[in-house]
Amino acid sequence: MLHQLRIRVNIPVEKFDCALQHNALNGVGEMREKADSDLVRRQNRRLVLDALRQHGSMARIELGRVTGLSPASITSISGQLIAEGLLREKAEGTVFGIRQRRGRPMVQLQINPAAALIVMVKLSIDGIELVLADFRGDIVARETLRIATYDAKAETFGPMVAAEIVAFLAQRKVRRQSVARVSVAVQGLADSQVGSIVWSPAFAARHIPLCEPITSALGVTCTIANDANLMAEALIGTDPRRFSGTSAIVFMGYGVGMGLIINGDVYHGATGAAAEFGHMNHLPDGPLCRCGRRGCVEAFAADYGILRLALGEIETQAPPRTRVPGETMMDLEDRARNGDKAAQDAFAKAGQALGYGLARLVAIISPEHILLAGPGTRAMPLIEPSLRMAFADGLVDELRRNVSIETIPLANDMIVRGGIEDALHHLDRDVFAAGLHDGRAPMVEIA
Numbered sequence: 001m002l003h004q005l006r007i008r009v010n011i012p013v014e015k016f017d018c019a020l021q022h023n024a025l026n027g028v029g030e031m032r033e034k035a036d037s038d039l040v041r042r043q044n045r046r047l048v049l050d051a052l053r054q055h056g057s058m059a060r061i062e063l064g065r066v067t068g069l070s071p072a073s074i075t076s077i078s079g080q081l082i083a084e085g086l087l088r089e090k091a092e093g094t095v096f097g098i099r100q101r102r103g104r105p106m107v108q109l110q111i112n113p114a115a116a117l118i119v120m121v122k123l124s125i126d127g128i129e130l131v132l133a134d135f136r137g138d139i140v141a142r143e144t145l146r147i148a149t150y151d152a153k154a155e156t157f158g159p160m161v162a163a164e165i166v167a168f169l170a171q172r173k174v175r176r177q178s179v180a181r182v183s184v185a186v187q188g189l190a191d192s193q194v195g196s197i198v199w200s201p202a203f204a205a206r207h208i209p210l211c212e213p214i215t216s217a218l219g220v221t222c223t224i225a226n227d228a229n230l231m232a233e234a235l236i237g238t239d240p241r242r243f244s245g246t247s248a249i250v251f252m253g254y255g256v257g258m259g260l261i262i263n264g265d266v267y268h269g270a271t272g273a274a275a276e277f278g279h280m281n282h283l284p285d286g287p288l289c290r291c292g293r294r295g296c297v298e299a300f301a302a303d304y305g306i307l308r309l310a311l312g313e314i315e316t317q318a319p320p321r322t323r324v325p326g327e328t329m330m331d332l333e334d335r336a337r338n339g340d341k342a343a344q345d346a347f348a349k350a351g352q353a354l355g356y357g358l359a360r361l362v363a364i365i366s367p368e369h370i371l372l373a374g375p376g377t378r379a380m381p382l383i384e385p386s387l388r389m390a391f392a393d394g395l396v397d398e399l400r401r402n403v404s405i406e407t408i409p410l411a412n413d414m415i416v417r418g419g420i421e422d423a424l425h426h427l428d429r430d431v432f433a434a435g436l437h438d439g440r441a442p443m444v445e446i447a
Contacts (some may be wrong), residue, residue, distance in 0.1 A: 014132065023326070041435070044067075044073060044077055045432070046428050047067040050080065051067050052109060076347050078109055085112055085114075087109050087111060087112055088112045090109075091106075092283050104400040111135055111136045112136075116180035117133065117134055117140070118179070118266075119181075119183070119218075120182075120183050120185070122184075122227070123200070124149075125149060125150075126149050126323065127147070128145045128182045129304065130143045130165060131416050132169070133420045134178075135427075140172075145164060149203055150321045153202060153396035159217075161214065165182070179218055179220055180427055180431065181221055181426065182220060183222075183422055184211070184224040184419070185227040185416075186225075187200055187201060187202060187227050188200030188202070188226060189276065190272050192269075193270075193272065195209070195211025195215075195222060198273065210224055210424075223426065227415045229266050229272075229274075230259070230264075230415050231251060231259045231414050234417040235259075235261065236266070236421070238417075243261050243264065243368075244263075245261075245263065246367045247261045248361060248367050249261075249371045250299035250358075250371070251373055252302075252375070253375040254303055254323045254324065256278065256302050258275040258278070258361075260275040261273065277293050278296060279297070280296065282353040282357060283353075287315040288317065289305075289319070297357045301350040301353050301376070301383075303323075304320055304324050305319075306346045306350050307328065307332060308347070308362065310342050310343045310345075329378075333347075347383050348382075348383075351382075351384060352387070352389075353390075355392075356391075358370060358405070359390065359391050359393075359400075362395060362403055366403070367403055370404070371408050371410075372408070372409075380407050388405075
């Protein structure tokens with residue numbers, strides 16, 4: 001027995017180790033192979049959903065061409081997505097713009113709009129806009145509420161918004177179970193990790209919990225983001241190829257904000273408060289900003305800053321709590337165009353603050369595109385000369401040679417559109433990419 005025991009003990013260590021390593025590697029390899037296969041399947045499902053959301057209805061053969069997936073993969077994935085209620089088939093006589101003359105109509109695949117619903121909440125000074133969108137991204141209903149946001153209490157505002165969402169859905173006979181996600185946009189600093197409003201010019205209160213009350217009321221995930229970041233999401237959703245690199249979009253109007261795109265994705269920073277361009281200092285001890293500090297870019301270039309400069313008010317004059325009426329700014333623009341020196345100087349100083357700020361941005365990240373948007377761009381003929389001059393003065397030629405600065409028209413829906421795009425992107429990635437066939441149910445009740 002001792003001899004036998006000795007034999008067992010004296011098995012060469014290197015062989016024993018190799019046997020353990022072989023078994024371990026086989027187990028790790030199997031787990032890794034399964035994980036890799038699951039990852040590929042999720043990515044392929046997202047490719048199909050993204051393509052149909054971007055391009056609309058497509059035949060399977062065209063979907064394969066757009067996504068690069070094989071016919072077998074398209075058949076398998078589309079079958080799963082149809083069974084799960086995310087896609088539906090539609091017989092279509094026209095394929096690639098050519099009407100078929102004979103044979104069976106080409107079957108088109110399309111997003112099933114009833115698969116899930118999105119609620120988008122846009123918060124602004126003295127206003128809440130509620131938007132209901134379907135799984136295709138189309139807006140189904142919307143409502144605007146006027147409330148005195150500035151005096152709202154931190155502990156009651158979130159439950160109030162949640163109650164308004166519930167009432168909004170009930171009025172339209174929409175089941176809460178059909179809502180898959182809630183997306184919130186707010187001017188100012190939003191903490192995406194905590195789900196709160198850290199600071200916003202729309203509120204006197206700070207650190208306002210918002211997502212937790214909404215999640216409790218509806219039972220779905222709620223996300224919150226800066227409104228300019230959601231404008232950047234809208235850009236990517238509109239033209240992902242053009243904005244696949246590094247770009248910035250600057251909002252000009254009741255405030256000054258920025259959405260930053262890096263390598264095709266919106267950059268939110270560690271907490272969601274990245275790219276606060278408007279509250280970057282332009283002139284120490286300059287005009288008072290809504291944030292409470294002095295000399296911010298926004299204090300020169302937002303509507304209230306331009307108006308204050310034009311009226312000759314002292315720089316420490318507190319900014320108004322409410323939004324400057326659009327008619328007031330249009331009257332000021334007319335005065336500047338008609339030769340009013342004070343109005344002209346105010347718009348020129350706004351352009352200078354923007355130009356130097358953009359020069360710093362380009363020196364740091366070297367974007368390909370800078371887009372200016374918002375109601376403030378209506379005055380670009382008055383702002384642009386000084387903006388271009390400051391931009392050129394703030395950078396060497398080599399740094400500004402490869403960046404384009406352009407103004408784009410901004411409909412009010414751009415922030416809303418970005419919120420919907422962001423919510424659908426997260427749904428595709430976090431919920432529907434997993435599928436039903438692996439034993440896990442989706443987070444929403446499929447209609």
